[in-house]
Amino acid sequence: MNFVEYPDREFLTLALADRLAGDLAQALRQDGRASFCVPGGTTPGPVFDTLSGVDLDWSRVSVFLNDERWVPETSPRSNTRLLRERLLRSKAAAATLVPLHADAPLPEDQLEALAEGLAPHLPISVLLLGMGADMHVASLFPGADRLAEALSPQAPLLMALRSDAAGEPRITLTAPVLRGAMAIHLLITGAEKRNALQRAATLSDLEAPVRTVLANATVHWAE
Ligand SMILES: O=C(O)[C@H](O)[C@@H](O)[C@H](O)[C@H](O)COP(=O)(O)O
Numbered sequence: 001m002n003f004v005e006y007p008d009r010e011f012l013t014l015a016l017a018d019r020l021a022g023d024l025a026q027a028l029r030q031d032g033r034a035s036f037c038v039p040g041g042t043t044p045g046p047v048f049d050t051l052s053g054v055d056l057d058w059s060r061v062s063v064f065l066n067d068e069r070w071v072p073e074t075s076p077r078s079n080t081r082l083l084r085e086r087l088l089r090s091k092a093a094a095a096t097l098v099p100l101h102a103d104a105p106l107p108e109d110q111l112e113a114l115a116e117g118l119a120p121h122l123p124i125s126v127l128l129l130g131m132g133a134d135m136h137v138a139s140l141f142p143g144a145d146r147l148a149e150a151l152s153p154q155a156p157l158l159m160a161l162r163s164d165a166a167g168e169p170r171i172t173l174t175a176p177v178l179r180g181a182m183a184i185h186l187l188i189t190g191a192e193k194r195n196a197l198q199r200a201a202t203l204s205d206l207e208a209p210v211r212t213v214l215a216n217a218t219v220h221w222a223e
Contacts (some may be wrong), residue, residue, distance in 0.1 A: 001217040004219045006124065009046070012222040016187060017050035019220075022127060024056055025123035032059055033060045036095075037089065037123040039130035039138070039175045040065055040079025047128070048086035054184065058091055062121045064098035066129055067172035070107045070160075079166070087122035100158075100171055105173040107160035122157070127181035129217075131194045131210050134167075135200050138158055138178060139170030140209035151175045151205055151212055173206075175212040184217040186210070195219055 008014035020036075021062055027034035039205060063083065071077050072086075080101050088097055100123050104109040130139045136142060144163035149155055155174035162169050178184075188197065197219065200208035 001214045004218060004220050006220065006222040009222045012187075012189070012220055013046040013050055016088055016185065017047050017217075018222045019055065020047070020051060020058055020128060020185065021054045023185075024061060025127045027182065028060055030059055031125070033062070034125040035062045035064070035065055035098075035123075037124045037178075037181065038083065039128060039187070040069070040082050041130045041132075043130050043189060044085050045082070046130065047187065048083075052087050052090040052092040055091060058094040061095040063088065063092075063093075063095045064118060064121065064136070065100045066127075066171055066178070068100040068103070069139075069167070070169040072103070072173060073101065079188050107169050111158055111160055115156065115186065118157055118173075121147045122180070124177070124181035125138060125183070127178060127184045127213075129178070129184070129213065131186060131188050131198050132194060132195070133210040135163060135196050135203070135210045136165070137186070137210045137213060139166060139172035140175065140212070141165050141170075142207055142209060144170075147206060147209065151209065175209075178213050179206045179216070184213050186213070186217045187220045188207070188219065188221050190223065 021215050024034045072079050104110045141163040144161040150159045205211045
């Protein structure tokens with residue numbers, strides 16, 4: 001793991017957006033297309049704001065979430081809504097959104113169709129992840145009902161998981177899909193998450209699911 005500490009959050013935002021844009025540009029040069037997998041939650045908004053204005057051939061970039069909360073897009077908890085409002089606008093409006101949500105009561109109802117839509121965009125060229133203070137990434141929560149299966153090398157691309165900490169049911173990319181990314185960046189802020197990351201070193205993957213991507217990740221941190 002490569003740990004990069006920034007003087008403040010604004011510095012982090014600009015430097016990380018620059019790094020992600022560079023990785024995406026490299027993937028476009030190499031493969032003619034790029035896939036960009038991003039987190040929801042509260043931390044990445046400013047990075048999305050900056051990236052959305054970056055000059056890049058966004059028309060050849062597909063964008064999808066690490067995970068989605070099974071709520072309608074009108075909900076303030078919808079990660080898809082966050083993506084549309086903060087990333088897929090300005091220059092990045094030309095990117096293609098690969099959905100991780102559809103209108104159905106349960107994620108299981110749509111899992112197969114969503115996985116079929118996602119498969120052509122894999123492997124992930126550039127992966128950005130957030131992390132909770134409980135050391136979850138995507139919706140791989142410690143204690144989630146099907147966590148062991150989602151961490152296993154044989155896991156399907158997408159799974160529906162439930163855990164008390166998550167609130168609503170989740171749909172999430174699984175560990176092998178996340179680990180298969182060409183470039184992996186983890187964005188965390190604040191002392192609590194930094195301490196959690198240090199603690200993860202002494203725990204198992206089931207206790208600290210973030211471990212599943214750490215070996216090849218660059219961690220970007222600011223207070
Ligand atoms: O839907 C989600 O909740 C996310 O994709 C999740 O994995 C997120 O990255 C972490 O929970 C950190 O969230 P914060 O940035 O809000 O702390």
